[in-house]
Amino acid sequence: MRGRISRTSGYPIHFWLLECFGAPVMPEDIDARRSEYPIIVPMDDGQSDGVVEDAKCVTLARIDAVGYPLGKPPAKINIRDVAGQAGVSVATVSMVINQNPRISRATRAKVNGVIQQLGYSPSRPAQTLSGKYTQVLAVLLPALRHALADTYFGELLSGVVDRAGKLGHKIIVEQTKPQYLKDHKHIELFERKFVDGVLCLGFNDKHHLLADFLARQYPAIMVDNRYSEYKLDFVHCDYRQGAQQAMNCLIQLGHRKIAMIYAAPESATSRDVLDIYRQRMMALVGGISEKWMVDGMFTAEGGAIATDKLLSEAPDITALLCGNDKMAIGAMHSLIRQGLRVPQDVSVVGFDDIQHLPFISPGLTTVHLPLYELGALAVERLIERTHDKISHIHEVLPTHLVLRESTGMVRQS
């Protein structure tokens, strides 16, 4: 049974009703700590406006999913209150909080007891002000509208948020719109002491904001890409390996006329895939035609348009390597629309292995990129970097091919 407390002022606070006029009410599923309040208790049941004026008769416990006792302003207590109550100095409390071994076991226990009892938790702004670290990292995203609704970023971000949480860090998310950069907000992130470091997702050689971090020696890691011009820290998936895996697969199935739908050649990892494609084609057929490489803009629509173009200029291709899954889906639709079967007539391989590609048929053979793990790794390294434990971060994560139905033996014709 539930009640609602309206203190003479302030918002109502919800309570479990433990007892009313001596009659116990549902003692189970209730937090152990109980409290008595001289208060007004209007009931929630129907419209009984009945109010218990002198509420000494009711015993209540706050509804607190996690429940510890509480009233609204816990009369903000600070480190001095704790020190006073524990009979030690402020410095001692600080050292207990920060696990400084100079404090004896006995003192530590005593102080921790008081901290518990008073429900003290140190103010982060104050800690940051006098300490060295903010324990906050930023994730920077390019200025694409709805960038976050992209599963590619979502997967990376999931890894970032999860690992950061585990390591006691908070993540703030920012979009680098033109105005944002003009206002130097990305520099302010450091200069106004918002963060210890930044993770840059979705950037490529064209995004010069990264040089700003380098120049000022602020910790920044490029995630799933690298910067060609500057020696910026990075972690990314092994796109070269992925491309090799995809090409191996197609070549072993007998394909020779393999076309490629790429995107964003201003990105180093995109060029990695193109490079490998070129190398393998060179070795395979002794030459490459630029007509077999079309830009698909990383979108499904772009992939479809690219495929249309490809089919009109080189109708005899038997396989398609796509720079990401979205373009591969677009490509498959274009193929099917033109009466070609996948994989009987044309095989298709993608990149990313995005989750929940719902009911795409045939299932798309694709290079799995460990994006979640990459996000987690990036956080791990960035924190080490902010603590000056490591300096140069150049790390690459292995990929693997996921075989589904969109690839098959080359057609006999």
Add this chain to the structure above:
Amino acid sequence: MRGRISRTSGYPIHFWLLECFGAPVMPEDIDARRSEYPIIVPMDDGQSDGVVEDAKCVTLARIDAVGYPLGKPPAKINIRDVAGQAGVSVATVSMVINQNPRISRATRAKVNGVIQQLGYSPSRPAQTLSGKYTQVLAVLLPALRHALADTYFGELLSGVVDRAGKLGHKIIVEQTKPQYLKDHKHIELFERKFVDGVLCLGFNDKHHLLADFLARQYPAIMVDNRYSEYKLDFVHCDYRQGAQQAMNCLIQLGHRKIAMIYAAPESATSRDVLDIYRQRMMALVGGISEKWMVDGMFTAEGGAIATDKLLSEAPDITALLCGNDKMAIGAMHSLIRQGLRVPQDVSVVGFDDIQHLPFISPGLTTVHLPLYELGALAVERLIERTHDKISHIHEVLPTHLVLRESTGMVRQS
């Protein structure tokens, strides 16, 4: 030439060596500010451990970064430096920064000039410590793995991040795993002064953590849902209206045997849709069968399974109302797999209108939810709420139906 200052204790600080024993060393590219330190100066060149004991003889300048003073810690300047340079008091500078109208135009201009010239930017932790607000909001997500990779959350989050940026607020993103709640991290968000308020995405009646915010009167808004038991602030899409729109459409097309694939009945907005469905069916055919309502778990797979079940128990249904697009896609695949045509045999309507539903055919008729706008609105209201400008936030955003190919006239049979 570089030197490193090791003060008798503490971390080394890197300096340019301007002069040593009277001999000038590289006077150019050096910041104007110089200082004399009675210190030990081990040289950086090779391993010369040579130490200048009485360092009165050396003149040093901090190494500061690009453009202006170069170096590791860019000689952090604070409000007092600005005040000194501008010949005013610290309070005046503070008031200029905060656009306090008490400062005259002339003084304001002078101070702003100095701020510009010195490249000063106020420390956020310090502002937070003495001020009232953190200018940071948190987005809380449920503990779903890869939650962020979901376009539903992505769309909401995009709106949140965009609007927050515009309003000068930062967004931190957190996942409420069980351990997170056990550690009271969601309460710490406020008590340790991390944030001014929280936005709760993806929560429903089962998530009792929301009561904690209510109990302590911390600003919290439930986004795209509401809490049945407590009077928590919320903004959500008008699911009732959406359901009406979907039902109107189907009924106008002549459908009478309409089934529903719902999900998460512990969510108030999900129940809204179910309610409307029930009402309309009651009015339409004078009764409803529980067999016509199946839980699809909000996933494509779930939608497919639910449809299988539906078809086996009630093969004569002619239309399907689905609680979200993913389930609708699953449903369509199940229908097609069983040899039924969409929309000729069965019409399908979804909810969400997720972007880039690439090449689903037939195109899915669906209720468009303004998720991006909802995220933006939530931020707007939350900020107003933290500044005590408004108290009760109960806002609902209109939906509209997007007609595509998955709906058609009821079949004649």
Add this chain to the structure above:
DNA sequence: CTAATACGGTAAACTGTTTTAGCAATATTG
């Protein structure tokens, strides 16, 4: 012509931590 008010600015108190230098008391060493 005096009192009241507005204007523009300042000194000082305050926010809540961490860190450093120092100080007793005890433990170890020569």
Add this chain to the structure above:
DNA sequence: CAATATTGCTAAAACAGTTTACCGTATTAG
């Protein structure tokens, strides 16, 4: 047994801002 080290803790100085109470002028009102 004196000299030195170690241990356990404290006082006080940062850290970088905001806010409040107050203080001369200058203007306006009575």
